[in-house]
Amino acid sequence: MNTDKENISKGIAALESGPPLPVSVDGNDFTPRYLNPEEIRLFRSPMGAPRLEILEEVCYTRVTVRRILPLSDPNRYISLGVGEEMEIGIIEDPARLDSESLKILREELDKRYFTPIIQKVIRVKERFGIHDWEVETSRGRITFSVQGLHQNVRQFPPARLLVTDVRGNRYDIPDYHRLDLHSFNQIQRHL
DSSP: OHHHHHHHHHHOOOOTTTTOOOOOOOTTOOOOOOOGGGEEEEOOOOOOOOOEETTTEEEEOOEEEEESSSTTTSSEEEEETTTTTTEEEEOOOGSSSSSHHHHHHHHHHHHHHEEEEEEEEEEEETTTTEEEEEEEEEEEEEEEEEEOHHHHHETTTEEEEEEEEEOOOOOEEOOOOGGHOOOOOOOOHHH
């Protein structure tokens, strides 16, 4: 029977050559692990990849960050994982991280969830099933294409729209009722 010390030593992995071994040896345990912000540190590798150290336990050489509740509570409940398949644990309140770890976490979330806010729709033009959008956003004027409006424009009550272009970029309209009349009509005409 494995002792706790043996389980921890199996989980320690800081090699660049491959993903670390999970700390838990029970592959059937689906209970989420909540990470204590005071016991973890995020830092960057020499190549700029985010790393996670769980103090006195394990170091993961490359981690991914995801929001568990990206729309309803984007600043809490952040999942840290190895790639897209294995979750290491969840940080319930990232504001409790040390300043450097919080900075890295925010940078990674900004990269993953880069979503300019559409403030004005100049035009939407359809040709051969592809809709070309010209818009003013929180990041400036942008032109992008959307194929299959019904699959790539998601509506959330009461009037929020998330638009995904052909390159996978996302754009947010928090409330299309609050847009100017021309923008509102452009959206209504094509939805």
